[in-house]
Amino acid sequence: MSSNDHLCGCHGSMQSCVSIVPIFNHLQPPQMETIMKAVRTRTFKKGESIYRAGDFSDTLYIVHKGKIKTYRLAESGKEYLVSVLHPGDFSGEYALFSESIHESYAETLEPSEICTIQRKDLQGILEKYPEVALKILGEFSRKLEQSEKQTAYFATERVESRIALYLADLQRQQGERLVKLPMSRKDLAAHLGTTPETVSRKLADLESGGYIRQHSPKKLEILDLDGLLA
Amino acid sequence: MSSNDHLCGCHGSMQSCVSIVPIFNHLQPPQMETIMKAVRTRTFKKGESIYRAGDFSDTLYIVHKGKIKTYRLAESGKEYLVSVLHPGDFSGEYALFSESIHESYAETLEPSEICTIQRKDLQGILEKYPEVALKILGEFSRKLEQSEKQTAYFATERVESRIALYLADLQRQQGERLVKLPMSRKDLAAHLGTTPETVSRKLADLESGGYIRQHSPKKLEILDLDGLLA
């Protein structure tokens, strides 16, 4: 509940970086303090690359401020946008426990602050605080479930349903009828396995069907959630 | 290396169940012994259900003998086959750390023996042997990477490429030019997000292109791996 912003004057903004992440924020202040010593903060401009496929991977990245996207590139050059990460989300996990070469790219969508922890420091933390490993396991299983569900959508649903399901998810996350899309049509298309043109068309169809209303390209109103999902 | 089959006469075949799983097989015999006490073995006929979507989930399932598939059903009734599990693979992980209701189905493809561990027993094991948690983290990150890659294929590749990539993966796993498909056309289609008819056609195309040779429906020979992937 209470965020002791003044506890650690010397480290300043780095503290909140650790305290906002689900995998750490359950720890006691002294334990957090230990972890904060291993954390480094880096700032990025909009559109900057954080890591690239082929890069050696030995770092966990935690979004502190701003917004980043992770994506993969097919041989053909076609992009699949894996996820958009907001403050408190983290990335780079895979390589921390098995592979050590990135297969995906990460870049900022806005000016951002990213906190980093080196693999060896994290492993020290896991040994010292085994409950962190359990938290990460929980987080992983959530991501795995999500990824599997996403794959199932691709395998079983047509584009219009995928868009509808995406909007419904967004609605559930944000909890308001007015939903804010976190990305452009191009990125949305790359996330849903389609093209910007088709996204435009399907959104227009959903609007004329009375399921949604487009206030601006990134602000949609969900009018009929149940109808949307049918 | 040495499998002490006679160490534990009273439990018989249950021992190997623990000793073949990557997440446990690094442990010392006395530690394995402890885990084996928590393990129960169940036998299934071909095509039997192990768990279903909506079931309460508090069990980890480890394949000992046989072969099982996990799949999801869309509202439409269309099936997405998530994975085929062979001896040593496990399933049911997600719910052990976060959700507690299955979203997928599991059923045997052959007569099988499945070992089960209850959630609370597993949690005890994780507390006692933290290195098991690290093994599971590694296994999770591998699965996550795999699932993400699979989703990327759906988002960026056409059906023929997805089939080719699947065959290439199989070839890599099995290490032989003669590749054995672990499932029927119908299941393969459900795994690749297409239909049995299209699988037939595309395999025929790959054959007439000289990339593969079909000896029988489930036995393929990879003739030109590089060509296959282009």
Next chain:
DNA sequence: CGCGATATTGAGTGCACTCAACTGCAGTGG
């Protein structure tokens, strides 16, 4: 206000789907 980027709309094409018929093979029983 003007420019470039982003989004929408339009026309035409092709990949993969559906529905249907046919083939091949394994198991069963006359």
Next chain:
DNA sequence: CCACTGCAGTTGAGTGCACTCAATATCGCG
């Protein structure tokens, strides 16, 4: 031993969804 049955797989014909390429409209920002 061979016809019979049923399932798995293949092949064929026709259709439609979503793609590509192109033109136009709109937004955001200096």
